[in-house]
Amino acid sequence: MDVALENVKVLDLTRVLAGPYATMILGDLGADIIKVEMPGKGDDARAFGPYVNEESAYFMSLNRNKRSITLNLKEEEGKRILRDMIKKVDVVVENFRPGTMEKLGLGYEDLKKINPKIVYAAASGFGHTGPYSKRAAYDAVVQAMGGIMSITGQENGKPTRVGTSVGDINAGMFTAIGILSALYRVKETGKGQKVDVAMLDSQVAILENAIARHVVTGEIPAPKGNRHPAIVPFETFETTDGEIMIAAGNDALWAKLCKAMELGELIDDPKYKTNPLRNTNYHSLKGILEYTTKKKSTAEWQEILDGAGVPNGPINTIDKVIEDPQVKAREMILEMDHPTAGKLRVPGIPVKLSDTPGQIRCAAPTLGQHTDEIMREYFEYSDEEIEKLRKTKVL
């Protein structure tokens, strides 16, 4: 089947999360991802549990659609081979601490001399410039420093880390965006460039209007729980068996909600009839509405509110998410068949392209699974050369 990035070849030196997430996006859309790993060890994430037949579920969930070759970049011969490979690929991606590639003589300035069309992408904690550049960062550190924790949490509660690693994942997404933009530019001018994405920068970029709001009003945004900062009612309400998110985003939806809840008398109540009034009288309104939502189950309210056209949803745990009819219909849970771990369900591909849909062509590779295949077919090394390199621990 045709894929969007059919002719894009990516040399992928990344490990753990931000970098592998970026190359997973490109691989899902059809790029050939050659994952270069340290012989005998590989991507650090291979050591993260839980395991299925000795394969890391964490690793497998981030490295489908990639082929693995081993190559020791600390050996001169390994570096020579990498330089050789650079001539034949379109993109190289790494997420080492800034300065690491330069020390190996494999920085962008070195590699662009070998292939001026190369797109060199680096994802790092703080970026390749600035006073913190050389510091190590983890997701939790950039979530703390980047502001998102300060606005996440229950009302009057503690700053809270987002439960998924948005510090890494958003950096991975911006890295993919940078690579695709640079590849487009190569098509126009034949010239490659460096893409430098920082996890901290990416956190700042997703704060979006919180920054404008702060600079305009001086207000320092704090955790607001599950409440919308300006729209009421727009939050979670307790039911007999859990909670439900109800989002009445405008006055028409407010009226529909009141009718659906058999609280029609509230629609034109002088305390609640407009959104500014509902904000002012938030606490009493929350009381009335929650008194009512507590009388039925979440599923009952879902049916009532869906029928009335009021946006709402249950707070799904992961087991519910993967069984959701819409998630299934959109193929957002896919099964991949791993050579040793067997079948594993993983998130699908959120970018749906009509003509060249993304696909899982192969499961995550075992360490060095494709070394021979790639060295032979792609870079034209002979079996003898490969054998020799393996003996000397270069591969």
Next chain:
Amino acid sequence: MDVALENVKVLDLTRVLAGPYATMILGDLGADIIKVEMPGKGDDARAFGPYVNEESAYFMSLNRNKRSITLNLKEEEGKRILRDMIKKVDVVVENFRPGTMEKLGLGYEDLKKINPKIVYAAASGFGHTGPYSKRAAYDAVVQAMGGIMSITGQENGKPTRVGTSVGDINAGMFTAIGILSALYRVKETGKGQKVDVAMLDSQVAILENAIARHVVTGEIPAPKGNRHPAIVPFETFETTDGEIMIAAGNDALWAKLCKAMELGELIDDPKYKTNPLRNTNYHSLKGILEYTTKKKSTAEWQEILDGAGVPNGPINTIDKVIEDPQVKAREMILEMDHPTAGKLRVPGIPVKLSDTPGQIRCAAPTLGQHTDEIMREYFEYSDEEIEKLRKTKVL
């Protein structure tokens, strides 16, 4: 200055957040974004406070690098003009409820007949297929349904909404990725396609290893507070004046941390010397470490831990984020000069391209600010025609 997407023309029908975030990314990287708005009203976000000289800070923070034209798509003449425009652009983006564009006769099937190279991108709550397709969704609803709320929150606490609209923003990012991939494909084959991105799908995609972990272990992930699910110590600790995030991601960092905290005797303590042991004896270790962190301020600990090479960071509120030296050095807070609102600080551009850096070329437009300019120069309408269209409320 050269920009990456110099020759990309985007007709932008989007409003509020997910769609405008996608086109902001493309505009930042140099695409010409023609924002099409309803005469007299425009993007709904223009009505979201707070305001600066009657301009919405929310709107301004999402619509820099765009030009605004008004066009009434409910009028036949307006539709005719849009079809005309489709011939001259590369991309059209919308985030209406699925079915809206088809009802207007402006769906992908209609538009590709006019321009087979067109990339048609749609961002919506649940996507253009599946049983929930036609339902309205808000960020809070997809955060609830998509699982992220169920894993965000204090330990043993309530599911918590992420404080920034990741439901919209991640959909915007995946939409940009889809558009860039499809544009790359156009360069190869000359053929456009439809990009269909759902907010719910995007939430599932960013759960990443939480899904694999669940399907492998059966465990249903719950809010873990600020604690790493598998690494100790890796969380926030109280200080004299707040909290600090400390991330000792491996045994070497554990040793460095103990020395820096003058708790060297813990390094080889049989209760704590390996990460599995530190997980088992988490509560006692947390007690010891926090007893110590409470003796100094966050700033004092930062200096000590930075000196020792232990990843750490303060929990910055937004006012601190925008003054952070690294954020400033990376130009992640930029000032734009709006014709009526004056200077406004907004997030910078996280995709740093060495040869064609992104830039803020212009502030967010006032409603219809560029109607004449674009209709005249870009689509070759005469002043007379423009005047007539304005009188009949088409523009």
